[in-house]
Amino acid sequence: MSFQALGLSVLFEELLSKNNINIPTPIQAQAIPEILKGKDVLGIAKTGSGKTASFALPILTNLEKGKQLQNRHVNSLILVPTRELAMQVYEVFQIYSQASKIRIKTLAVFGGVSINPQMQKLQNVNILIATPGRLIELIEKNATSISSVETLVLDEADKMLNLGFKAEIDKILSLLPKKRQNLLFSATLSEDVQAVKAVLLDSPVIIKVEEEAKHDTDAIKQLAYYCEDAEKGPLLRHIIRSNKFKQVLVFTSSTYKADNVADKLRKNKIDAQAIHGKKSQGARVTALRRFKEGDLRVLVATDILARGIDIEYLPCVINYELPRSPKDYIHRIGRTGRAGETGEAFSLITEESAHHFKIIQKKMKKQVDMIDAKSLNF
Numbered sequence: 256m257s258f259q260a261l262g263l264s265v266l267f268e269e270l271l272s273k274n275n276i277n278i279p280t281p282i283q284a285q286a287i288p289e290i291l292k293g294k295d296v297l298g299i300a301k302t303g304s305g306k307t308a309s310f311a312l313p314i315l316t317n318l319e320k321g322k323q324l325q326n327r328h329v330n331s332l333i334l335v336p337t338r339e340l341a342m343q344v345y346e347v348f349q350i351y352s353q354a355s356k357i358r359i360k361t362l363a364v365f366g367g368v369s370i371n372p373q374m375q376k377l378q379n380v381n382i383l384i385a386t387p388g389r390l391i392e393l394i395e396k397n398a399t400s401i402s403s404v405e406t407l408v409l410d411e412a413d414k415m416l417n418l419g420f421k422a423e424i425d426k427i428l429s430l431l432p433k434k435r436q437n438l439l440f441s442a443t444l445s446e447d448v449q450a451v452k453a454v455l456l457d458s459p460v461i462i463k464v465e466e467e468a469k470h471d472t473d474a475i476k477q478l479a480y481y482c483e484d485a486e487k488g489p490l491l492r493h494i495i496r497s498n499k500f501k502q503v504l505v506f507t508s509s510t511y512k513a514d515n516v517a518d519k520l521r522k523n524k525i526d527a528q529a530i531h532g533k534k535s536q537g538a539r540v541t542a543l544r545r546f547k548e549g550d551l552r553v554l555v556a557t558d559i560l561a562r563g564i565d566i567e568y569l570p571c572v573i574n575y576e577l578p579r580s581p582k583d584y585i586h587r588i589g590r591t592g593r594a595g596e597t598g599e600a601f602s603l604i605t606e607e608s609a610h611h612f613k614i615i616q617k618k619m620k621k622q623v624d625m626i627d628a629k630s631l632n633f
Contacts, residue, residue, distance in 0.1 A: 261291075299443070329382065333410055409440065413441040437457070476598070
């Protein structure tokens with residue numbers, strides 16, 4: 256099934272194809288047509304299943320057809336539990352909005368940073384991605400209005416409720432118009448999510464996607480290096496050079512870190528490029544083509560775009576930073592060890608990430624050998 260067959264414009268399909276995304280995931284195939292029809296949707300699917308695109312693409316399509324609100328009013332509100340997810344969702348919208356026939360302004364707002372720059376950027380925002388607490392602060396300062404919101408998304412609702420945002424969500428819901436489209440996405444259908452569903456959704460289409468079959472990691476040789484944060488750069492270069500890898504896919508957790516890692520590799524005469532949502536489409540396509548053709552030695556990627564990177568004989572994947580979920584870790588290292596070939600996956604583990612790595616190993620049901628980087632001569 257193609258994305259155009261789901262009801263999206265050919266422009267979106269062309270953009271997805273250029274990013275090597277050609278077949279909708281199960282949650283996308285089921286949710287996109289229903290959202291385009293204006294129906295309320297409850298989508299249950301695990302992290303990494305393509306949930307963000309399943310609501311981002313139809314929201315952008317519907318915005319093209321409808322009226323864009325002005326001043327401090329927003330068309331679509333996406334509530335998320337964390338700053339990191341806010342930025343990831345923002346990047347997805349930035350990528351896909353390039354294919355829109357109209358200019359669409361998207362903004363992500365969250366706590367932990369100064370509120371003033373966010374207030375200044377809120378003029379004529381069509382799509383607002385927000386953590387609940389910061390959104391309430393902005394509303395109280397009259398910096399934005401949600402009284403005309405046409406589409407509300409609760410993304411990772413289970414995490415939002417687990418983190419204690421229920422009172423804030425209730426307050427936000429009281430400020431929204433009664434007539435609107437509601438989209439609720441969650442990894443689990445917990446009692447809390449069921450309660451929100453009862454209040455929030457009007458005769459929803461319920462889509463539950465079973466967890467995908469696990470990747471076979473037996474063909475992948477995994478190794479972890481325990482190091483200090485300051486040692487990561489030299490250690491990364493040592494791994495690449497000592498193993499004489501011709502093709503290496505490196506994962507980071509943010510666009511800033513991806514650029515930073517690629518820059519330092521180039522300064523040390525290792526050909527590298529970063530690929531993420533803030534890069535232009537042309538730059539992403541060129542970097543991916545060069546990497547696939549073997550003309551680029553190292554590609555540094557964030558998880559958002561990494562799902563479109565499929566290379567049959569990729570020899571090595573390196574986790575410069577760990578992903579948020581164990582499933583994303585499996586997806587990452589599953590880029591190597593394909594088509595009957597063996598592959599290698601390395602992870603750089605600091606004191607801060609050591610506990611999370613233990614959880615990943617437990618979920619994976621496999622222990623990964625770890626070497627103290629201080630024992631190496633690099």
